Amino acid sequence: MSQVQQYWLPGYGLSRHIVLGHIQYFLGPSASVRPYSYQGRDGYLIVGVPLTREQIDDLATMSREYERQESVRMTGDTGISSSARQSEPYINEIVPVRISGSRRRPIEHESRRAY
Template sequence: MSSTDSASHDYWLPGYGLSRQIVLRQIQYHLGPTATVRPYSYHGREGYLINGRELTKEQIDDLKRQSKEYERQQTIRMAGRPIASTDAAEPDINEPIVVTINGRRSSPSYSSYSPYQRYR
C-alpha cells in the first residue's frame, strides 16, 4: 500500500442511491474516527464532501445496501405497517401512501374532476 492510499484528503462522493442518514452515521465505521462528512453540492449534483481515506467500491456498495434498507423501513413505518412481516412478498419501496389533508382523505379517482368544468 502506498502512502497516498492511507492519506486523508477531501473528495466528493455522488449521493445517488445513498441515504443521508446512513452516510452521516456510517462514515466513521468505514473510514475511522477522524473521518468527516457533510452534504455538499458539486456542479449542481447533490452528494457528500468527505475528509478521510477514499471509500472502496465495496464500502460504497455497503452504504447503498444499507441506504436501500433504511429507506424501505422508513416507507413501511410511514405507511403505518409493521416492519417485521410474515408475507413472502416485499412491499414496493415506491408504493403510494395515502395522505390526509385538512382532515379529508383525497379521492383516489381524478376522472370525476376537471379544472375546466363550468360552474352552474
C-alpha cells in the same frame, strides 16, 4: 495506508441518514462528511481516507434497507408479502395523509394556521 483526502461522493442511492451516521464507522473517528453539490449533482463531501468500492456498496445496501424500513414505518404496512420481500423495495411509495374539513387541507397545515 491511504492518505487523508477531501473528495466528493455522488449521492445516488445513498441515504443521507446512513452516510452521515455511519461514515466514521467506515473511515475512523477523524473522518467527516457533509451534504455537498458538485457540478449540479447532490452528494457528499468527505474528508478522510478514500472509501473502497465495497464500502460504498455497503452504504448503498444499508441505505436501501433503511429507506425500506422507513417506508414501512410511515405507511404502517406490516403485511409485506414474501414475493414483495424478494424484489427490490419501492422506496417512493405514496403516504396517505388524513384530510380534515371541507377545504381538504392536510391536518398539519390546519394546526399551523391556528397560531
